[in-house]
Structures are given as C-alpha cells and as structure tokens.
Amino acid sequence: MRRGVLLAWLAAAAAPLAAQDEALPYIDIDYAAERAAIGRYQDADQRLQDVGWQLARANAPYCSRIVPGIGLQLQDMASYGAAGIARRALGLKGNFAVQTAARGSPAALAGIFTRNREVARIETLDPNTLPAAERFEWQRLAKVHDHIEAMLTEHGGIAITFADGGAARVQPVEVCASRFELMGDGDKAVADGARVVIGIGFPAFAYPEEEVFAALVAHELAHNVLGHDAWLDEHGRSDRNVRRIEREADRLVPWLLANAGYDPSAGPRFMRRWGAKHDSGLRMRRNHEGWDERAEHMERELPLVQDLMAREGRADWSQHFRREITPER
Ligand SMILES: [Zn+2]
Incomplete structure (x- = not known):
C-alpha cells in the first residue's frame, strides 16, 4: 500500500476543495466550510492519536523496541492538492502547524500545542525550507516527524518555535516504537511494523465507547510490537502463517x-x-478465522490478564503471554 496514494485520499476526504488540483476554477471558496472539513478529519485523527498514545505509552515497559516520544503530530499544507486554499482556511502563512497533541503526552501537558498553531522552527530547522512536490506531498511531513524523533533521541528534548513567536522545549517519554496514522479514505486497518494505519471509514470510528475503538487500535499495535511483519517476511505469507499472527494479535x-x-x-x-x-470479506479470504472464534480467543486471555492486574497491577505480556510464533531477533 503506497503512502502517496493514501495521503491523496486523505486530502480528498478532509477538504473537498483544498484537496483538489490548484488549477480548478474556484471562485467562491467557503473557507469556513473548508476549515470545518479539515476539522472533522482532525477530530478523527485526535481520537486515534489519543488512544494510540495511551496504548504505546502504557505498554512501553514490555515492548522490545521503544523510542522517545512527545505525542506531537504536525500537518503540512503541501499534503493537500491546493496548499493555498488549505493555508488560507487555517490562517497560516507557511505550511506547518500542529495537527494533534495526544492526550496525556508531553506535548499535551505543555498546553501550548493547540490545533493549527503554526510552527516556524524545530530546533534550528525551518521545515518550510525542505523540498516538496507541488501537491499531495507526503514525504516531507514523514521526514519532519523522523527529524523530531532523531532530535529527541540525540538530545533528550526538542525546542519548537511557533510563527507567533512563542517557543517551548519539550522532554520525551518512552513509548513502544509505532506511529499511528489516519488515512483519509477507505475502511482498512493495517500495521506494517513501524506504523498503524487506519482508514477514516473503519466502522470502529463510529463506536462511542473509547475502549471498544481502542481494541481495534490495540489489535494493529499488537502486530507491530510482536514483530509480525518481519516474521511474515521471513516465513512467508501463507494463509496458515497469517492466521497464526492474526490469532496472536487478537490474543494480545x-x-x-x-x-x-x-x-x-x-x-x-x-x-x-x-x-x-x-x-x-475477511472470512472469504480464508486467512482469518471467523469473528466468533476470534472473540473466543480473546476471551480465553481474560482470566490470566485480570488475575495479573489484580495481583501485580500490570499485565506483563513480555513474561506471561504465550506466543504462537517464535519472533525474529
Ligand atoms: Zn490483523
């Protein structure tokens, strides 16, 4: 699945006009409506980031790969088809602004990373100076997020300067190494080892209870923290192997x-x-068990998890979880 395509979809769903080609003959642009459309996408992203952060942060003691994180996600206007419309809708001069600060994260606790606040510099880097394609540019934002992670790893903190002159230095905490990305179209959920990517059309976005939505995110995160993508690369993506890693993800x-x-x-x-x-659809592919069996696999873990929580206040799956596969080192 190619990211460029995903983010083109993202833009298309997020902002009907900003997402279009810059050359379209727009005359009457309703910037309030554009901003509202972007806002709906951001609301869904916030929900995903809040839940993803909570899962990745709380399970960090048991993850074999951890990274420093501050829970900050930026947005790049160049990811839209019409960056000019998006900039004007959000009131930006440049291309970078806060997208989300995950609930409970260092960025959220700093209290200054408000949605759409324009970002001018990350340490000494002005992200606007990085090269970008004319439209539907997605690599640049990924590079900026990589840069933030590298700064946090090297310096144990990061200084962010806003276009309005404000500035802050934020210290990271440890989280399981997985990013969470909302796809602006589609109803799929996938995990590629480094990222959990969920389409805004996935039915769980409509579930009111956070914990039920969190179960979907947890299933995808399980694939990453259990090293499933690398294991499938090594052992092959046969139906049997896929069933094994799916069951293991469900059980975690x-x-x-x-x-x-x-x-x-x-x-x-x-x-x-x-x-x-x-x-x-999944059942017809024959590499997933039926949902009733999958629910039962999950239920069989409950007594052990609940017992550990009652006795130790934590469910240390690095010690007590029975694996279905032998992961790659
Ligand atoms: Zn899965």
Missing part, C-alpha cells in the same frame, strides 16, 4: 488494553460488534 489485545487502563473485555466486545457486521 486484552493485555494491551488492560495496561492502558481500559477494560480488557472491550477486546471481545469489539470483535463481536465489528465482526457480526463486517468480517464476511
């Missing part, structure tokens, strides 16, 4: 949820609610 969901302060039984609740309506 209650553990990840419990550590993050969610009810671990939200795992099977998610599976029953989603599966009863939506899993026929």
Whole structure:
C-alpha cells in the first residue's frame, strides 16, 4: 500500500476543495466550510492519536523496541492538492502547524500545542525550507516527524518555535516504537511494523465507547510490537502463517488494553460488534478465522490478564503471554 496514494485520499476526504488540483476554477471558496472539513478529519485523527498514545505509552515497559516520544503530530499544507486554499482556511502563512497533541503526552501537558498553531522552527530547522512536490506531498511531513524523533533521541528534548513567536522545549517519554496514522479514505486497518494505519471509514470510528475503538487500535499495535511483519517476511505469507499472527494479535489485545487502563473485555466486545457486521470479506479470504472464534480467543486471555492486574497491577505480556510464533531477533 503506497503512502502517496493514501495521503491523496486523505486530502480528498478532509477538504473537498483544498484537496483538489490548484488549477480548478474556484471562485467562491467557503473557507469556513473548508476549515470545518479539515476539522472533522482532525477530530478523527485526535481520537486515534489519543488512544494510540495511551496504548504505546502504557505498554512501553514490555515492548522490545521503544523510542522517545512527545505525542506531537504536525500537518503540512503541501499534503493537500491546493496548499493555498488549505493555508488560507487555517490562517497560516507557511505550511506547518500542529495537527494533534495526544492526550496525556508531553506535548499535551505543555498546553501550548493547540490545533493549527503554526510552527516556524524545530530546533534550528525551518521545515518550510525542505523540498516538496507541488501537491499531495507526503514525504516531507514523514521526514519532519523522523527529524523530531532523531532530535529527541540525540538530545533528550526538542525546542519548537511557533510563527507567533512563542517557543517551548519539550522532554520525551518512552513509548513502544509505532506511529499511528489516519488515512483519509477507505475502511482498512493495517500495521506494517513501524506504523498503524487506519482508514477514516473503519466502522470502529463510529463506536462511542473509547475502549471498544481502542481494541481495534490495540489489535494493529499488537502486530507491530510482536514483530509480525518481519516474521511474515521471513516465513512467508501463507494463509496458515497469517492466521497464526492474526490469532496472536487478537490474543494480545486484552493485555494491551488492560495496561492502558481500559477494560480488557472491550477486546471481545469489539470483535463481536465489528465482526457480526463486517468480517464476511475477511472470512472469504480464508486467512482469518471467523469473528466468533476470534472473540473466543480473546476471551480465553481474560482470566490470566485480570488475575495479573489484580495481583501485580500490570499485565506483563513480555513474561506471561504465550506466543504462537517464535519472533525474529
Ligand atoms: Zn490483523
């Protein structure tokens, strides 16, 4: 799945006009409507980042790969088809602004990373000076996020300067090494080892209970923290192998949820609610078990998870979780 295509979709769903080609003959642009459309996309992204952060932060003690994080996501106007419309809709002079600060993260606790606040410099780097394609540019934002992570790793903190003259230095905390990205179109959820990518059309975005939505995010995060993508690269993506890693991801969901302060039984609740309506396509591919079996695999983990939480206050899956595969080192 190619990211450039994803972000083109993202832009298309986020902002009907800003997403279009710059050359379209627009005369009456409703900038308030553009801003509202971008805002709806940002609301969904905020929900994903809040939940993703909570899971990745709380499970860091058990993850084999951890990174320093501050929970800050930026946005780049060049990712839209019409950067000029997007800039004007959000009131920006340059291309970079705050997208989300994940709830409870150092960025959120700093209290200054408000949505759409324009960012002028990251340490000494003005991100606007990085080369970008004319439109639907997605690599530049990924580079900026890589730069933030590198600064945090090297310096144990990062200085951000806003276009309005404000500035702050933020210290990171450790999180499991996975990013969370919202796709502006589609209803898929995938994990590629480094990222969890969820389409804005995924049914769980409409579930009101956060913990049930979190179960979906936890399933995808499980693939990354259990090293599934690398294992499949090594052992092949046969139906049998995919079933094994899917089952293992399902079984880890209650553990990840419990550590993050969610009810671990939200795992099977998610599976029953989603599966009863939506899993026929997966079942036809024959590499996923039926949703009822998948919910049962999750349920069988509950007594162990609940017992550990009661006795130790944590569910250390690096010690107590029974693996279905032997991961690559
Ligand atoms: Zn999966």
